[in-house]
Amino acid sequence: MPLLSVDELSITFTGRGRRDVRAVDGVSFDVDQGQVVGLVGESGCGKSVTSLALMGLLPKKGVKLGGRAEYDGKDLLTLSSNAMRDMRGKHLAMIFQDPLSSLNPVIPVGLQVTEILERHRGMKGAAARKEAADLLDRVGIPDPTRRLKEYPHQLSGGMRQRALIAMAVACAPRMLIADEPTTALDVTIQAQILELLKELVDQQGTALLMITHDLGVVAGLCDQVNVLYAGKAVESAGRRELFAQPTHPYAHGLLGSIPRLDAPRGEPLRPIRGSINDRIDWADGCAFAPRCDHYTLECLSGTPQLTEPVGAGHGVRCVNPVLTGVEVKTLGVPAEQAVDAAAATAPAEPAEPKIPAQAGPEADGKAETDEGDAAPEAEPEAEKKKDAS
Amino acid sequence: MSLLELDDVKVHFPVKKGLIFDRTVGHVYAVDGVSLSVEEGQTYGLVGESGCGKTTLGRSVLRLVDITDGSVNFDGTDLAKLPAEEMRTFRRRLQMVFQDPLGSLNPRQNIESILSEGMAAHGIGGTREERREKIRDILAKVGLPANALARYPHEFSGGQRQRIGIARALVLEPDVIICDEPVSALDVSIQAQVINLLEELQESLGLTYLVIAHDLAVVRHISDVIGVMYLGSLVEEAPSDALYAEPRHPYTKALMSAVPVPDPEVEDRRERILLTGDLPSPANPPAGCRFHTRCPWAQDTLCATERPALKDVGGGHKVACHFAAEIAAGTVERTAASVVPATREEMADRVVETPAE
Ligand SMILES: Nc1ncnc2c1ncn2[C@@H]1O[C@H](COP(=O)(O)OP(=O)(O)O)[C@@H](O)[C@H]1O
Ligand SMILES: Nc1ncnc2c1ncn2[C@@H]1O[C@H](COP(=O)(O)OP(=O)(O)O)[C@@H](O)[C@H]1O
Ligand code: SF4
Ligand code: SF4
Ligand SMILES: [Mg+2]
Ligand SMILES: [Mg+2]
Secondary structure: OOOEEEEEEEEEEEEOOEEEEEEEEEEEEEEOOOOEEEEEOOOOOOHHHHHHHHOOOOOOOOEEEEEEEEEOOEEOOOOOHHHHHHHHHHOEEEEOOOHHHHOOOOOOHHHHHHHHHHHHHOOOHHHHHHHHHHHHHHOOOOOHHHHOOOOHHHOOHHHHHHHHHHHHHOOOOOEEEEEOOOOOOOHHHHHHHHHHHHHHHHHHOOEEEEEEOOHHHHHHHOOEEEEEEOOEEEEEEEHHHHHHOOOOHHHHHHHHHOOOOOOOOOOOOOOOOOOOOOOOOOOOOOOOHHHOOOOOHHHHOOOOOEEOOOOOOOEEEOOOOOOOOOOOOOOOOOOHHHHHHHHHHOOOOOOOOOOOOOOOHHHHHHOOOOOOOOOOOOOOOOHHHOOOO | OOOEEEEEEEEEEEEEEOOOOOEEEEEEEEEEEEEEEEOOOOEEEEEOOOOOOHHHHHHHHOOOOOOOEEEEEEOOEEHHHOOHHHHHHHHHHEEEEOOOOOOOOOOOOOHHHHHHHHHHHOOOOOOHHHHHHHHHHHHHHOOOOHHHHHOOHHHOOHHHHHHHHHHHHHOOOOOEEEEEOOOOOOOHHHHHHHHHHHHHHHHHHOOEEEEEEOOHHHHHHHOOEEEEEEOOEEEEEEEHHHHHHOOOOHHHHHHHHHOOOOOHHHHHHOOEEEOOOOOOOOOOOOOOOOOOOOOOOOOOOOOOOOOOOOEEOOOOOEEOOOOHHHHHHOOOOOOOOEEEOOOHHHHHOOOOOOOOO
């Protein structure tokens, strides 16, 4: 039995005077012990709200949850706040993209780690402090005893993320959810953090739900991958199967649009046209249709179902998938201009209201903007934005 | 002669302390002696991790920061020494495109106003009607509908906003565009659209680019020549393919080995060189080779005491490392840093090794 089994999870934001937003629309996946499962997709596809729902960190008000998320026989979606609090720490822990906003700025890092040890593991005083130093050491923070006394802002981005991982693994959780844990970091630091996560999985058997927009990270880390688009999984497969034969036009398109370090200079990129704003409701057909090269009339008759056109265990939600060597029936590409024009007339997605911060330091990490999600680093100085002319 | 030539450019920011007397207590050596040339019609890619001075270098070309020392030769004129009024005429010919399209566009100005502002300031386009004509033409070139003119920045998606940023540069008919992280705020499918657009525009308008980015794969894709920066200086420079084929500087090797490739076959075989520790502060850079505190190949002699100069090692490939030749020949051994086995299976019985091959 998998450790976590998510079945038809849906998350709808409701609000007075606003149209309901179905951010996640029937997502299913399993995570086993010692396994890394990836949720990958562009900003706004529902990755972060999925993780927050699993952690019980979404507000009760204004959010409708559907489906089940069984962890160890318990449905995380229906647990009481108290029961959920007990789950966090020992069972489930989360790492956010932005460690600075998940750490309390006015409390030294060490105290934040020892607090967790005292609260969840009942350790006291010197023992807790020693364990905290051991934890920092384990996640590769040099000179841990000194670092324990420092405040979050005194640490570099990489060190902060390590501190956050130390806090997350302090209670040896059986499952770790990492939401873009390396997106804000430089690539050499990212490599260090990814190694650290691999070690946790391989040596402690931790189950890892890895959320990222980076297919490179997925290719190296995840056993099983779910590609999300507009709140639905459009392709789910083992990582080798997915990368060897990306079959959903969106997954296929994503791989064609990424510049690869090992591709010769001048090899053209094949972008996907339009943007995530060019979508139709899943209820009416395939949400990806306005951007899809494989689009046929059939795509507009209801939600495409997950099928396994290229092999068992390789799910694809598409009526006209990318099958190499098979004649593709297309209606012809919807004119690019039409899509562009439509995008310009339809007002771009309004700046979305963010989930109000919740109690507890864990809730703060998701205060990122849609695009900030993909941004590697929010650079501090404002003057650089000024026009040069 | 190259269109744009930087010679030993330094930008040092004073670090001030004190409430009443602004005492300068030190300097941030953001850019500390960079020389490079950008050929007309080509793309020079500047890559390096955050804080290494890429943005500052780009801004120094436009004199948006004070140049402490060195020269910036553009089309035969040293911009570094130009009086402010004369710099204005050059500003038009050197434009900048920024990372954050929304942050660099005034939310209360419509697109026409944003685009015509610079034209008016530089006396381009004659009458209002002529200007509008020109703007329409540029909008079409960057792939925006003509009805965008009367709209406001927030009505556009991230990728479209970046197109507006590019259009704003193009209406001034520049020779050089400095693109500072032009796609890093965009989703991958949109990144590719903007990269392709930049390439098409270069082709059709004969533009020269200085592209600044932290993403090595993006830089490799778009650049003819790549310069790798570390702590304010160039450590390696080479044609794009040559740099990938044989990175010579230890930092470049580590950087390249850390970039994940979206292909499990590659990922499982990729040897990673993990650097230890963090980037030192540019306010207090290490003596000698600036990379010696993290360099897996650092030697007991020279590395900690003498700063290596950027030297041509043949084929337009330049490296700033005392031991570049020995490292390439394999006669100098790696002294630290763990080499990570490629596969998860190998990970399981991993030993941190100091290879002695
Ligand atoms: N509090 C909220 N109210 C309404 N919509 C929301 C809220 N939070 C998130 N959303 C919407 O849910 C979708 C998924 O968001 P998110 O999970 O943050 O995406 P990702 O992490 O994949 O970038 C987005 O379209 C966003 O607009
Ligand atoms: N106006 C400034 N005053 C002081 N320090 C600065 C200023 N601008 C940048 N710096 C510092 O200079 C260094 C290089 O910054 P930057 O050029 O932005 O790097 P990059 O673009 O490579 O990330 C950083 O340490 C940064 O903090
Ligand atoms: S072919 Fe149809 S169902 Fe498949 S992705 Fe394209 S639009 Fe969607
Ligand atoms: S000079 Fe020495 S420390 Fe610097 S890169 Fe070369 S080997 Fe490493
Ligand atoms: Mg997110
Ligand atoms: Mg920068």
